[in-house]
Amino acid sequence: xxxxxxxxxxxxxxxxxxxxxxxxxxxxxxxxxxxxxxxxxxxxxxxxxxxxxxxxxxxxxxxxxxxxxxxxxxxxxxxxxxxxxxxxxxxxxxxxxxxxxxxxxxxxxxxxxxxxxxxxxxxxxxxxxxxxxxxxxxxxxxxxxxxxxxxx
Amino acid sequence: xxxxxxxxxxxxxxxxxxxxxxxxxxxxxxxxxxxxxxxxxxxxxxxxxxxxxxxxxxxxxxxxxxxxxxxxx
Ligand SMILES: [Zn+2]
Numbered sequence: 550x551x552x553x554x555x556x557x558x559x560x561x562x563x564x565x566x567x568x569x570x571x572x573x574x575x576x577x578x579x580x581x582x583x584x585x586x587x588x589x590x591x592x593x594x595x596x597x598x599x600x601x602x603x604x605x606x607x608x609x610x611x612x613x614x615x616x617x618x619x620x621x622x623x624x625x626x627x628x629x630x631x632x633x634x635x636x637x638x639x640x641x642x643x644x645x646x647x648x649x650x651x652x653x654x655x656x657x658x659x660x661x662x663x664x665x666x667x668x669x670x671x672x673x674x675x676x677x678x679x680x681x682x683x684x685x686x687x688x689x690x691x692x693x694x695x696x697x698x699x700x701x
Numbered sequence: 702x703x704x705x706x707x708x709x710x711x712x713x714x715x716x717x718x719x720x721x722x723x724x725x726x727x728x729x730x731x732x733x734x735x736x737x738x739x740x741x742x743x744x745x746x747x748x749x750x751x752x753x754x755x756x757x758x759x760x761x762x763x764x765x766x767x768x769x770x771x772x773x774x
Contacts, residue, residue, distance in 0.1 A: 551708075551731055551740055552708050553730065553731045554708065555730075566748065569748050569751070569754055569755075570730070570731075570732075570748070572755075572758070573731075573732040573733045573758055573762075574733065576733060576762065577733055577734055601755075604751065604755065605755055605759075608752060608755060612756075616760060616763075617759075617760060619763065620756070620759035620760045620762070620763040621756065621759050623759065623762075623763055624755070624759040624762075683740070685731055685740070687731070697708065701708060
């Protein structure tokens with residue numbers, strides 16, 4: 550498994566970061582996000598996603614490089630078809646947002662984003678029961694030690 | 702200011718798909734995968750360059766998809 554730890558002083562910066570990181574992961578396989586307020590998180594993420602699509606479209610329109618244009622076109626298509634949902638509403642969506650009370654999750658994920666720190670035992674269970682082989686955990690945390698000590 | 706760390710079991714330095722530098726893993730951010738399924742990385746600093754970040758990964762991923770198809774030929 551891989552662990553990517555990212556620390557931010559504001560939740561705004563953290564949500565901007567995830568919106569740039571997530572497009573790189575959605576094409577690989579299902580994504581779960583564990584956040585303490587899933588409904589608010591989902592609504593911020595949807596707004597950021599709309600902005601990212603607009604940015605890719607803007608770049609697509611302004612580039613003359615054929616290779617870049619084709620890649621940006623594929624990127625827009627991928628971003629537009631991505632579905633987001635609360636895990637309790639649709640666990641099999643492309644990006645499912647849950648809180649710690651929604652555990653255990655229903656399937657394996659290629660990428661799990663942690664926006665809320667669980668206790669060590671729960672963290673190990675998330676890795677062992679819900680992360681695909683060679684999967685990635687991305688932790689937005691002020692407590693990196695929790696993840697390093699329990700996952701690596 | 703953001704602080705990033707990327708850690709993994711067995712690699713100390715990894716290759717940036719954007720600027721091609723080889724850097725310690727704690728300067729790098731995970732991205733998508735190579736055609737063979739291994740993890741690709743980019744320097745963390747690039748994530749703040751919105752335009753570069755988007756286009757470089759989009760091009761990388763198209764290339765990996767082509768490589769994947771060629772492997773299946
Ligand atoms: Zn680089």
